[in-house]
Amino acid sequence: MKQSVNIATIFPKHLFWDMDHSKLHLSRDADIIIPRALFATNEEIFATDISILEQFYSKNNILKHLKTTKERISNEVCAMVAKRYNVPIFARFKQL
Numbered sequence: 001m002k003q004s005v006n007i008a009t010i011f012p013k014h015l016f017w018d019m020d021h022s023k024l025h026l027s028r029d030a031d032i033i034i035p036r037a038l039f040a041t042n043e044e045i046f047a048t049d050i051s052i053l054e055q056f057y058s059k060n061n062i063l064k065h066l067k068t069t070k071e072r073i074s075n076e077v078c079a080m081v082a083k084r085y086n087v088p089i090f091a092r093f094k095q096l
Contacts, residue, residue: 010052011037026056034062035071038081046080059085066092 008021015036016024024033034057041049053062066073066081067090075091082089 005056007033012040015039030057030061031065031069034065035069035073038066038077039071039073041077041080043080046077050081050084063087066090 005026006022007024013021037053038049073092075093078091079089
């Protein structure tokens, strides 16, 4: 896995608005990068966004970080990821 990649050249800078994106490290900061990369995705661009992540992370790594993140990843994004990887649907938020 390449480690010295500037995340801002891969994903929009605004996803990392609260940190210095130039200091992010692919392996060390996977718990930040993976959820943020999918934070603003939707059905139209999901395939592109997830394909970019898959260049750097394994399916298991992506699933692990999405299931445990404290980022506000929508249940719709979780469902799209589950469908792509043929795993049971998981949700970040309970519906009332």
